[in-house]
Amino acid sequence: MNPLDTKKDYQEYVNKKSPNSPTLKNCFKAFIVGGFICSIGQVIMEYCKYRGLDKTLSSTIVSIILILISAFLTGLNLFNKIGKFAGAGSLVPITGFANSIVSPAMEYKSEGYVMGVGAKMFTVAGPVLVFGISASILVGIIYLIFNTQSITLV
Amino acid sequence: MEFFQNLNWMMLLKCFIVGGLICIIGQLLIDKTKLTPARILVIFVTTGAILGGLGWYEKLVEFAGAGATVPLTGFGNTLAKGAIEDVTKFGLVGAFTGGIKAAAGGIAAAVFFGYIASLISKPKMKKQ
Numbered sequence: 686m687n688p689l690d691t692k693k694d695y696q697e698y699v700n701k702k703s704p705n706s707p708t709l710k711n712c713f714k715a716f717i718v719g720g721f722i723c724s725i726g727q728v729i730m731e732y733c734k735y736r737g738l739d740k741t742l743s744s745t746i747v748s749i750i751l752i753l754i755s756a757f758l759t760g761l762n763l764f765n766k767i768g769k770f771a772g773a774g775s776l777v778p779i780t781g782f783a784n785s786i787v788s789p790a791m792e793y794k795s796e797g798y799v800m801g802v803g804a805k806m807f808t809v810a811g812p813v814l815v816f817g818i819s820a821s822i823l824v825g826i827i828y829l830i831f832n833t834q835s836i837t838l839v
Numbered sequence: 840m841e842f843f844q845n846l847n848w849m850m851l852l853k854c855f856i857v858g859g860l861i862c863i864i865g866q867l868l869i870d871k872t873k874l875t876p877a878r879i880l881v882i883f884v885t886t887g888a889i890l891g892g893l894g895w896y897e898k899l900v901e902f903a904g905a906g907a908t909v910p911l912t913g914f915g916n917t918l919a920k921g922a923i924e925d926v927t928k929f930g931l932v933g934a935f936t937g938g939i940k941a942a943a944g945g946i947a948a949a950v951f952f953g954y955i956a957s958l959i960s961k962p963k964m965k966k967q
Contacts, residue, residue, distance in 0.1 A: 707870070708866075708867070708870045708871070711866050711869075711870055712863045712866045712867065712870075715859070715862040715863055715865065715866035716859035716860070716862060716863050717859065718862070719858050719859045719861065719862025719863075719865075719910070720854075720855035720856065720858045720859030720862070720906070721855070722858065722909060723854050723855060723857070723858025723859070723903075723905050723906045723909045723910070724851055724854055724855045724858070724905070724906075726854075726858075726905035726908070726909040727850065727851050727854040727855075727904050727905035727906065728846070728851070729905075730904060730905050730908075731842075731846060731847065731850075732842060735842050735845070741941075744905070744908045744913075744917075745944035745945065746944075747905055747908065747909065748908075748909075748914075748944060748945035748948065749944050749945065749948040751909065752945065752948045752949050752952055752953075753948065753952050756949070756952040756953050756955075756956040757952070757956050759956060759960070760956035760957065760959055760960035761960070762960070762961070772865075772866050772869060773862045773863070773864075773865030773866035773868070773869055773879070774859075774862045774866070776862075776865060776869075776876055776879065776880070777861060777862045777864075777865035777879075777880075777883060777910050777911055778858070778862070778909045778910050778911070779909055779910070779911060779913075779914060779945065781876075781880065781911065782880065782911060782914070782949060783949055783952065783953060785876070785877070785880065786949055786950070786953035786957075787953050787956045787957050787960070790953065790954070790957035791957050791960045794957065794958075794960070798958070802954060802957045802958065803954070806950070806953055806954065806957065808877075809876070809877040809880065810949065810953075812877055812880075812881050813877075813880050813881055813884050813911070814946070816881045816884055816885050817881075817884035817885065817887075817888060817914065817915050817918050817938075817942075818918060818938055818939060820884070820885045820888035820889065820892075820915065820918070820919065821888050821892075821915070821918035821919045821921065821922040821934075821937070821938030822922060822934050822935055822938060824888055824889070824891070824892030824919040824922050824923065824934075825919075825922030825923060825925070825926045825933060825934025825935075825937060825938070826926075826931070826934045827892065828892065828922070828923045828926050828934075829926045829930065829931060829933075829934060832926070832927070
């Protein structure tokens with residue numbers, strides 16, 4: 686094989702490989718970090734159950750603890766380092782929700798504690814709450830309609 | 840230490856795998872579409888609420904525990920589950936009270952700790 690051929694082959698090889706591999710690598714990182722964060726949650730949840738708390742309260746405590754940790758990690762500028770590595774792995778768990786509150790609030794701190802921090806906290810969390818709460822209300826209403834139907838049928 | 844001896848390792852493994860897989864879905868949305876992180880979070884919450892309303896998400900929670908509740912889809916599921924619970928108790932008004940009641944801990948913690956953490960943070964003057 687002469688050098689030109691090798692180079693051409695190599696180029697082809699790179700072209701074939703490069704669009705795919707970052708996604709695969711990112712997915713792997715997201716899987717590991719996301720799974721790890723959920724496992725921390727699971728250990729906390731098992732501990733709450735071990736102490737005799739019920740399921741609903743346990744999962745609330747898990748959310749609160751994970752939010753607390755990620756809010757302060759964001760405040761200390763550590764979370765964005767994890768986020769850069771993990772991508773969706775730290776975005777999708779509830780940690781990403783807490784991060785999405787703190788990071789814009791930090792950025793607009795210079796605009797004051799009310800309209801800076803207080804308002805910008807909700808640039809991402811606001812839409813999440815709007816759509817989440819609206820969806821839950823619709824689910825409740827739809828459930829009510831189906832439920833009354835079943836009651837009148839019986 | 841008795842707690843760690845009794846830890847359900849099988850459950851932990853299932854939690855890791857399911858939680859990781861949900862994050863892979865998020866990663867694929869980031870890499871393959873032009874959706875912003877905010878939109879992805881909205882999609883996850885809404886999807887969780889719909890799946891929760893259908894009662895499907897609860898099966899995943901039973902299977903994977905925190906692997907299903909910790910991702911933001913679990914937050915949507917909690918909202919929907921709470922709404923359904925209150926609807927059965929109080930009727931129509933329950934659709935408005937139930938969701939936030941069930942997710943109150945998470946929302947309050949996010950607002951409170953979010954504000955405190957922002958106050959104590961040292962903003963780094965680095966524009967991306």
